[in-house]
Amino acid sequence: MQIGCSAPTSGPLTATDSLTRIATEAEALGYDYVTVSDHVVIPNDIESRYPYSSSGEFPAGARVERLEQLTAATWIAAKTSRLRIVTSVLVVPHRPAVLAAKILATIDRLSEGRLTLGIGAGWLREEFIALGAPPFDERGAVTDEYILACKELWTSESPRFDGKYASFGNVLFTPKPVQRPIPIWVGGESGPALRRTARLGDAWYPIGTNPQFPLDTLGRYKARIAELRRLVERAGRDPGSVGLIYRVSSSPGASPRDTVDGEHRLFTGDYADFLEDLRSLRDLGVGGADFGLSGPSLDSALVSMRRFRDVVADRL
Secondary structure, eight states: OEEEEEOOSBSGGGSHHHHHHHHHHHHHHTOSEEEEOOOSOOOSSOOSOOTTSTTOOOOGGGOSOBOOHHHHHHHHHHHOSSOEEEEEEEEGGGSOHHHHHHHHHHHHHHTTSOEEEEEEOOOOHHHHHHHTOSOGGGHHHHHHHHHHHHHHHHHOSSOOEEOSSOEEOSOOOOSOOSSSSOOEEEEOOSHHHHHHHHHHOSEEEOBTTOTTSOOOSHHHHHHHHHHHHHHHHHTTSOGGGSEEEEEEOOOTTSSOOOEETTEEOTTOSSHHHHHHHHHHHHHHTOOEEEEOOOOSSHHHHHHHHHHHHHHTGGGO
């Protein structure tokens, strides 16, 4: 089972020395990958509902300095040699398809095949408007089409695509990425996210704590996995060909061990509880999980990463 941790793209730990140290320490400690998140701008006034809080409000503490995701991924790739870099997640409609395909292929090429593309359709309407992105209400269709366009560019020697949102032909697209195509983990917990995974994804990559689509117990998660498998089969693909990756937004000790519907709430409690939950997910066939092991300072972040490695990851 692969274990990942976050590399900061927002807040005080985005300083050059801090980001570099966290990435290189993650590699030295044996983490399999680091995640980098994606917001280009944070609008001052937000009416859109944030999916991962019960109130729907975007966390006030998230209004901080932010690095551009793909530039940060390139920096991390340059400072490491084994560590995979996962976009967690790339908001696909934020960047034109051909340009995004080129940037991602370049990162994969320069990192010698260490990029994993976590994707999402986005939730923040006001950010779409600020970026001049395609219409927010069409973001699902845009996401699907852009990913198909990227795959065409990454794999075809004479790429051609004729869609509503992307269209090209008679172009030279080289160099290709090392991975053909770059692996795609589809984020999101909704029905459209499951259907996107079934059609386009190499793995499903949800967060467990979406209050609208909770995956915070083994029973709830198993039920959604079964639904995903049915959708994959309906799409004409082998259900076993689509992996499972679980993204955790909490850290050990952040909240007491809790129950819901008579089951333990996943990833609440202390280090021993997290280890138990990881073992349960591994038994379900989950291939990886990642955690936001950060802190208010570089020293506290490094302590958190080391302790999680020693007490949880190394005991799996």
